[in-house]
Amino acid sequence: MCGIAGVCRARGGRTPRSTLLRMAGALQHRGPDGYGIFDGRSVGLAHTRLAIIDPTGGAQPITNEDGSLVVAYNGEIYNHVELRRQLEMAGHRFSTRCDTEVLVHGWEEWGEGLLERLNGQFAFALYDRGAEELVLARDRFGIRPLFFAELDGRLYFASEIKALLASGEVSAAPDWEGLDEVFTFWAARAPRTPFHGIRQLEPGTLARWRNGALRVRRYYRIDFHPGDREDSSSVDALDHLMRTSVGLRMRADVPVGGYLSGGLDSSISSSLAADESPFALQTFAVTFKDPQLDESAFQTSLATKLGSMHRVVRIGNDEIGGVFPAVVRHAETPLVRTAPAPLFLLSRLTRDSGIKVVLTGEGADELFFGYDLFKETRIRRFCLRQPHSAWRPRLFDRLYPYLGAGGTSGAFWQQAFLRAGDADDPLFSHMPRFLLTSWIKEFYTGDVRDALGSYDAMDVLRDDLPAEFGAWTDLGRAAYLEMNTLLAGYLLSSQGDRMAMAHSVEGRFPFLDHELFEFAASLPDGSKLRTLREKDILRRWASRILPTEFSARPKQPYRAPDVPAFFGAHTPDYVPELLSPTSLARTGVFDPQRVSALIRRCETGRATGFRENQALVAILSTQLWHAEFMADPYPAVTHQGPPDVLLREDDAGMLVNVHVSPLQTGASAT
Numbered sequence: 001m002c003g004i005a006g007v008c009r010a011r012g013g014r015t016p017r018s019t020l021l022r023m024a025g026a027l028q029h030r031g032p033d034g035y036g037i038f039d040g041r042s043v044g045l046a047h048t049r050l051a052i053i054d055p056t057g058g059a060q061p062i063t064n065e066d067g068s069l070v071v072a073y074n075g076e077i078y079n080h081v082e083l084r085r086q087l088e089m090a091g092h093r094f095s096t097r098c099d100t101e102v103l104v105h106g107w108e109e110w111g112e113g114l115l116e117r118l119n120g121q122f123a124f125a126l127y128d129r130g131a132e133e134l135v136l137a138r139d140r141f142g143i144r145p146l147f148f149a150e151l152d153g154r155l156y157f158a159s160e161i162k163a164l165l166a167s168g169e170v171s172a173a174p175d176w177e178g179l180d181e182v183f184t185f186w187a188a189r190a191p192r193t194p195f196h197g198i199r200q201l202e203p204g205t206l207a208r209w210r211n212g213a214l215r216v217r218r219y220y221r222i223d224f225h226p227g228d229r230e231d232s233s234s235v236d237a238l239d240h241l242m243r244t245s246v247g248l249r250m251r252a253d254v255p256v257g258g259y260l261s262g263g264l265d266s267s268i269s270s271s272l273a274a275d276e277s278p279f280a281l282q283t284f285a286v287t288f289k290d291p292q293l294d295e296s297a298f299q300t301s302l303a304t305k306l307g308s309m310h311r312v313v314r315i316g317n318d319e320i321g322g323v324f325p326a327v328v329r330h331a332e333t334p335l336v337r338t339a340p341a342p343l344f345l346l347s348r349l350t351r352d353s354g355i356k357v358v359l360t361g362e363g364a365d366e367l368f369f370g371y372d373l374f375k376e377t378r379i380r381r382f383c384l385r386q387p388h389s390a391w392r393p394r395l396f397d398r399l400y401p402y403l404g405a406g407g408t409s410g411a412f413w414q415q416a417f418l419r420a421g422d423a424d425d426p427l428f429s430h431m432p433r434f435l436l437t438s439w440i441k442e443f444y445t446g447d448v449r450d451a452l453g454s455y456d457a458m459d460v461l462r463d464d465l466p467a468e469f470g471a472w473t474d475l476g477r478a479a480y481l482e483m484n485t486l487l488a489g490y491l492l493s494s495q496g497d498r499m500a501m502a503h504s505v506e507g508r509f510p511f512l513d514h515e516l517f518e519f520a521a522s523l524p525d526g527s528k529l530r531t532l533r534e535k536d537i538l539r540r541w542a543s544r545i546l547p548t549e550f551s552a553r554p555k556q557p558y559r560a561p562d563v564p565a566f567f568g569a570h571t572p573d574y575v576p577e578l579l580s581p582t583s584l585a586r587t588g589v590f591d592p593q594r595v596s597a598l599i600r601r602c603e604t605g606r607a608t609g610f611r612e613n614q615a616l617v618a619i620l621s622t623q624l625w626h627a628e629f630m631a632d633p634y635p636a637v638t639h640q641g642p643p644d645v646l647l648r649e650d651d652a653g654m655l656v657n658v659h660v661s662p663l664q665t666g667a668s669a670t
Helices: 017-025 080-089 101-110 113-117 161-166 176-185 234-249 264-276 296-306 317-331 340-352 372-385 392-398 411-418 428-443 446-452 457-464 467-471 474-501 514-522 536-542 574-578 581-587 592-603 610-629
Strands: 002-009 035-039 043-049 069-077 120-128 133-138 147-151 154-158 205-210 213-218 257-259 282-288 309-315 357-359 506-508 645-649 655-660
Touching (some): 002 120, 017 161, 080 101, 101 120, 154 161, 176 457, 176 474, 234 514, 234 536, 282 340, 309 340, 317 474, 317 610, 372 392, 372 411, 392 411, 581 592, 581 610, 592 610
Parallel strands (some): 257 282, 282 309
Antiparallel strands (some): 035 043, 133 205, 645 655
């Protein structure tokens, strides 16, 4: 896993190498093992490398045989071995063993058809020197990030926004509509970001830049086409797909570890990894000092059964409060929960233990209807068919048993679900969550309300839904919305890529293999949610490889302390400073008087509900985000030392001054 960045200039003009070095410097945490530069007449590329496949020979940027194509790439192509074999049979000559080189030869052979052949997680920039065209592409589900900005005929792109700002040519300002999406969906939906003028390439799309124009095309669409009945061979098919997916994601020239939460999904991936790994498996977990959040008993039990070398980081309120500024800096967005903070600490433990690749369980809940949201949707529909029934709403009391009895039962709790949105609303499944999160907007200043005008994030989402959305089942629509809002924008970004890569750790996601997704999408809804039993077919298959206490264990969602991390015996110094009326007024997003009332409730321990916890985290993280990124100019660090690769295109268009030095492995993260 790596970091990429670059600049294209429509009217020509070489990008100063110092600019590329600053952009690379902002991405050193993504690639501490080396860096490279392509210094072209109108296109400049920078790459920082985390060496996983072909550590000594895979430095980037990489070209094809004649140097006409140059690529800088972040990700893993898991089926690179098979693609390489096809390309060699077609006459292509490879100079490395790394998966990156498949991209230049594959583009040469298949053009855009390469993308549908790739099984992996990726974001890449490929420059066709002859056509003077740059291609940007992102994987199907948005596992790896790619941001860009267009200014006066110039295109800037990078794996992280901080690299765009480090160029010194892209400035930061809030995008009010992007922020409004964060406070509705937990994240801005691609292509929007919280930064004005900075966009992200949507999952499953590619963009072609030529003569100052950027054209974006979708090459992969999420679709749900469930069958009428489950085939008798479906469990065996799932077995094959899961084992194949994990086997592909174990391909590496370094040991691959696993995150082991104690839940079903990570237990599956770790169990299969233990069978596949040529090394003794190492597993890593977060444990919480709060017993209501802690799953350490399940983690330890499975680690013992797998024989893995298991390490944990034990987390309390102080640890979360202490790292939260760094968490926001890496996330590059305001947050509504502190949940990324423990994962930030987990990746630090992982890297300190000498592991830089881990399998994780993300994606399983979207594929196999694991979230309580799917049960909510089914119960809400069931209740609305007989709106005067007294007993049907009591089914809501069976949801969220892990929250305890307080406030999670009774008529008020039940009616909160039933009144959350119209039954005909295409966003029906998600309206309880969207409305709950949107309470944050009650704290907006008048200026922000004026700037937003009539903008409604939910209306924009409704307008963006695919044409076939209405033909899907209730649960298929719910799964699409979950993948389009929470998965790509938050789980795979704020909690995923950013927290892992903050410490140079690559996460791999077996459940987000596109062939596995397409299989799951073709199953009847009842195979995934049988009455109120989530992940039914996954559990039936998992009983083959896991003890019953894991394959049948009810889901306990991952949670972390919110308000208690910032108010208590050890309030971090930055909290009162950033939440002061003066600081809030200077930032201008949230009304100081309204925030003061919330702070008083936090200080006295009365802010215990979801709404107040989300609002406090949203306000504090926005203050941190604004303080970090709105400085002008953005503080940048220039990458030091000689590059591993330096490719230079001279004024006549010849590729000259090619320098490749042996990669120095074992470098520590910076």
